[in-house]
Amino acid sequence: MTEEELRARLPAPIAARVQSLKVAEGKVTAILDATGLDAAARDSLEGATRDILAQGEDVRDVRVATIADRPQRRIVAIGSGKGGVGKSTLTANLAVALARAGHKVGIVDADIYGPSQPRLLDNESERPVAEGDKLVPVASKWGVPVLSMGHLVDPGRAIAWRGPMAGRALGQLIDANWGDTELLLVDLPPGTGDVQITMLQRFKPAGAVIVSTPQDLALIDATRATQMFEAGGVPVLGLVENMAGYVCPHCGETSDPFGSGGAETEAERKGIPFLGRIPLALAIREASDAGTPPAASEGGQGDAFRAIAERLAQRLAEGTA
Numbered sequence: 001m002t003e004e005e006l007r008a009r010l011p012a013p014i015a016a017r018v019q020s021l022k023v024a025e026g027k028v029t030a031i032l033d034a035t036g037l038d039a040a041a042r043d044s045l046e047g048a049t050r051d052i053l054a055q056g057e058d059v060r061d062v063r064v065a066t067i068a069d070r071p072q073r074r075i076v077a078i079g080s081g082k083g084g085v086g087k088s089t090l091t092a093n094l095a096v097a098l099a100r101a102g103h104k105v106g107i108v109d110a111d112i113y114g115p116s117q118p119r120l121l122d123n124e125s126e127r128p129v130a131e132g133d134k135l136v137p138v139a140s141k142w143g144v145p146v147l148s149m150g151h152l153v154d155p156g157r158a159i160a161w162r163g164p165m166a167g168r169a170l171g172q173l174i175d176a177n178w179g180d181t182e183l184l185l186v187d188l189p190p191g192t193g194d195v196q197i198t199m200l201q202r203f204k205p206a207g208a209v210i211v212s213t214p215q216d217l218a219l220i221d222a223t224r225a226t227q228m229f230e231a232g233g234v235p236v237l238g239l240v241e242n243m244a245g246y247v248c249p250h251c252g253e254t255s256d257p258f259g260s261g262g263a264e265t266e267a268e269r270k271g272i273p274f275l276g277r278i279p280l281a282l283a284i285r286e287a288s289d290a291g292t293p294p295a296a297s298e299g300g301q302g303d304a305f306r307a308i309a310e311r312l313a314q315r316l317a318e319g320t321a
């Protein structure tokens with residue numbers, strides 16, 4: 001088969017990444033541009049390309065290599081329409097679950113008016129250093145580096161910044177020396193204000209996750225957050241329902257004081273993928289306050305976070321973001 005014939009067999013998303021394709025005596029060598037893909041997506045691109053090329057007539061050997069100029073970092077924004085729905089808790093646990101699954105993931109705590117990641121990840125006493133004009137993220141014992149305003153100001157001191165200053169501060173956290181981090185989860189402040197808009201315009205997240213609670217009001221707010229991302233051209237990767245059903249700390253039984261399934265139905269109605277639900281559980285609050293994310297240990301409430309992390313990784317690998 002000729003190079004043109006082989007190229008024609010590749011679906012458009014793969015063909016668009018072909019840098020070079022050579023055939024000599026039944027040996028096919030393809031070089032693909034993997035810019036923007038994480039390690040898992042790169043592997044699946046290579047595999048798919050190899051499979052298709054191997055089906056060419058007279059093809060005896062296929063070599064596929066990928067190139068990318070630098071470790072590509074994708075930003076996923078975690079947002080919510082209103083405060084207190086568990087956005088920071090979800091961000092910390094998703095990051096820990098993804099890190100345990102082998103992803104190189106970091107967190108930017110963009111909730112600069114009420115940073116909570118240092119407490120959630122138990123590294124409140126750490127301070128980031130600067131290398132040149134860039135901050136170096138603070139390590140945490142959960143394998144997730146993090147940068148938060150909480151690391152830069154004294155604990156408990158209120159920050160009364162105006163929008164542009166807050167936007168600049170956020171820029172320093174994101175545009176830091178993130179090394180080989182491939183995925184940056186950004187814990188946004190609640191709502192749809194200046195900080196969020198700056199973030200969308202300057203840093204073009206690959207996607208967004210929306211957190212909501214089962215109450216109708218929170219869902220209306222979540223809709224507003226969804227609209228903000230969509231208006232900024234950021235695909236919504238999915239909705240997570242937090243505090244869904246109350247787990248009795250005594251008997252373990254789950255009850256649904258706010259009804260159940262509301263967020264999932266709402267997500268479906270809007271064509272947003274539903275990533276899963278996390279129950280309202282005392283154990284989650286206690287573990288979070290103690291700086292031990294439930295996702296760091298097997299079983300228990302960590303499973304719910306792990307399942308959502310898996311779905312998110314899947315969505316990213318599918319190239320939906």
Ligand SMILES: Nc1ncnc2c1ncn2[C@@H]1O[C@H](COP(=O)(O)OP(=O)(O)OP(=O)(O)O)[C@@H](O)[C@H]1O
Pocket residue numbers: 080082083084085086087088089090111114116189190242243244278279280281282284285286288289
């Ligand atoms: N599923 C859950 N079960 C029990 N408690 C939870 C759960 N999710 C979050 N919490 C608790 O609810 C409180 C608010 O959570 P969190 O700080 O993550 O929310 P947030 O949306 O980031 O809030 P803010 O907008 O203030 O930053 C925390 O005390 C947290 O431990």
